[in-house]
Amino acid sequence: MTSKQSAYLVLNAGSSSLKFSAFRHHPHNDALETLLSGQISGIGSRARFEAKGADRRPLGEHSWDDKDSACRDTLLQYVLNWINATLVDDEIAAVGHRVVHGGLAISRPMPVSPALIDELDGLIPLAPLHQPHNVAPIRILAKNFPALPQVACFDTAFHSTQPPLARNFALPQALTDEGVCSYGFHGLSYEYVTAHLVESRPDLAEGRVVICHLGNGSSLCAVKAGKSMDTTMGFSVLDGVPMGTRTGSLDPGVILYLMREKQMGLEALEDLLYRQSGLLGVSGLSNDMKVLQESAEPAAKQAVEMFCFRVAKEVAALAASMGGIDALVFTAGIGENSPEIRAAVVERLAWLGIKLNAEANGRKAYDISASDTQIPVFVIPTNEEMMIAKHTINVLGQLAGHA
Numbered sequence: 001m002t003s004k005q006s007a008y009l010v011l012n013a014g015s016s017s018l019k020f021s022a023f024r025h026h027p028h029n030d031a032l033e034t035l036l037s038g039q040i041s042g043i044g045s046r047a048r049f050e051a052k053g054a055d056r057r058p059l060g061e062h063s064w065d066d067k068d069s070a071c072r073d074t075l076l077q078y079v080l081n082w083i084n085a086t087l088v089d090d091e092i093a094a095v096g097h098r099v100v101h102g103g104l105a106i107s108r109p110m111p112v113s114p115a116l117i118d119e120l121d122g123l124i125p126l127a128p129l130h131q132p133h134n135v136a137p138i139r140i141l142a143k144n145f146p147a148l149p150q151v152a153c154f155d156t157a158f159h160s161t162q163p164p165l166a167r168n169f170a171l172p173q174a175l176t177d178e179g180v181c182s183y184g185f186h187g188l189s190y191e192y193v194t195a196h197l198v199e200s201r202p203d204l205a206e207g208r209v210v211i212c213h214l215g216n217g218s219s220l221c222a223v224k225a226g227k228s229m230d231t232t233m234g235f236s237v238l239d240g241v242p243m244g245t246r247t248g249s250l251d252p253g254v255i256l257y258l259m260r261e262k263q264m265g266l267e268a269l270e271d272l273l274y275r276q277s278g279l280l281g282v283s284g285l286s287n288d289m290k291v292l293q294e295s296a297e298p299a300a301k302q303a304v305e306m307f308c309f310r311v312a313k314e315v316a317a318l319a320a321s322m323g324g325i326d327a328l329v330f331t332a333g334i335g336e337n338s339p340e341i342r343a344a345v346v347e348r349l350a351w352l353g354i355k356l357n358a359e360a361n362g363r364k365a366y367d368i369s370a371s372d373t374q375i376p377v378f379v380i381p382t383n384e385e386m387m388i389a390k391h392t393i394n395v396l397g398q399l400a401g402h403a
């Protein structure tokens, strides 16, 4: 009888979705092979399961009625049963989770323990819309499968190297001391892209790189010699550039005005800042960049232009944070797939001597720089799930003393 291979399950649990991927680890060369991925969407209303193989071929689908759609326990168990039945040659050796917030204390991936779950619960006030959903499957698995190793990987951890100048707000020190500061997010994506650059262009990875993670949620990061020096997302995921439905940076005076003049309370403000603004708010049409780019509406054009203007402005600000820039990288849904957005951002940075090769940009080449650019520009597809799988294997290896 041949023994089963080790598969690693990665979970990314949000407010209404549970994304999952499974990877097979090949110990002889430490390589990770993507086996499948999928998600349950519509949690809470009409939950729907979809999975596809590494070749994007559909592997399964299922839907639930309203009653079961809200039961995370049932939905998670369905994913586990389905994966166990589908991956006949593999056994789930461990589960890695994406967790948005590790606070000030956590700067690396951590093995899950009852004490860690309590610590993550304690960070809910810092990310009330995301953290509880991230922690929910960790708790369910710890209860139902206490022997299954779990590892928590944090969006904030990569930014723990930020110097105080970048991290702290101009607030009274007491607030800074209690953790009201700029944490930064999308850290697993920046870590993956940085590791890719270390492999492909070690000379540049030693220098000053601005990475633009432009997706439904967007942020930029200043990475110097592989370490985060500054980033546009701050205390919350609202900061920085405008996003699908979030404002990005906003004068705090606007909030005071809305409270005073429009009697807006916490929930109304949260709804405005997180769900009604950004590309959707400006265009009045959609939060989806592709839809806006294909629209002839002037408001859609305005939203796209504002996005590019703000991204270019942040590239310059982050370059200033590092005292210069040696490379520019685009990643995530918009950064990887929209040559027009990359071209519009770079056009606004022409004064820095950055120039694209239009043909390479159009076909999403890895290096999209013009031959006479002062600063090279790259497209590096991100893979946060693979980063989590790698961390999970490393953390468990260290625990077992194999590091």
Ligand code: ADP
Pocket (backbone or CB within 6 Å): 214, 215, 216, 217, 218, 244, 287, 288, 289, 290, 291, 293, 332, 333, 334, 337, 338
């Ligand atoms: P998330 O932050 O949810 O992970 P993604 O990184 O998947 O989001 O990015 C989603 C965004 O990418 C959407 O705004 C979508 O319109 C945009 N996008 C994907 N493909 C294209 C494309 N070909 N052109 C323009 N925008 C695109």
